[in-house]
Amino acid sequence: MTTPEQRVEELGFTLPAPAKPAGSYLPVVRTGDLLYTSGQVPVIEGKLHQTGKLGVDLGVDEGKAQARICVLNALAALKAELGELSRVRRIVKVVVFVASAPDFTEQPQVAxxxxxLLAEVFGDQGKHARSAVGVASLPLDAPVEVELIAEVG
Incomplete structure (x- = not known):
């Protein structure tokens, strides 16, 4: 059976080292069988991959790519907490914040x-409830930020 980590690699991605908190918070908090990740921005090797706003500086496809990077960072945080991603039973909820122009309405497509990516990595257990929210700005001028809730066993 293919592990989630192997599936990430099969999809052509690399699971990064977990990001260190940039403030007074924890990267992951567990309560019962649920893990909540803090918001993850599209950081690669300690640097923001892209900056700007959707509908001004970036298009939908660029935003989707940034959202995938955020998910990889969230998965790295989960793995650091769990030891292995095969302990994830289900991705329960995903919240995607999209820094966007006032007239940009394609936040769901970016999300x-x-x-x-979560569905590709976890199959049906990766399908989740979701919110896609347009915001005026995000930390470090990131275009996208993703947080998720995972059920673990």
């Missing part, structure tokens, strides 16, 4: 970058 599909995160949702589709």
């Amino acid at each position: 599909n970058g995160a949702s589709d």
Whole structure:
């Protein structure tokens, strides 16, 4: 059976080292069988991959790619907490914040970058409830931020 980590690699991605908190918070909090990740921005090797707003500086496809990077960072945080991603029973909820122009309305399409990757990695257990929210700005001028809730066993 293929592990989630192997599936990430099969999809052509690399699971990064977990990001260190940039403030007074924990990367992951567990309560019962649920793990909540803090918001993850599209950081690669300690640097923000892209900056700007959707509908001004970036298009939907670029936003989807940034959302995938955020998910990889969230998965790295989960793995650091659990030891292995095969302990994830289900991705329960995903919240995707999209820094966007006032007239940009394609936040759900940007969020599909995160949702589709989770479904590809975990199969049906990766399908989840979701919110896609447009915001005026995000930390470090990140275009996208993703947080998720996972049920673990």
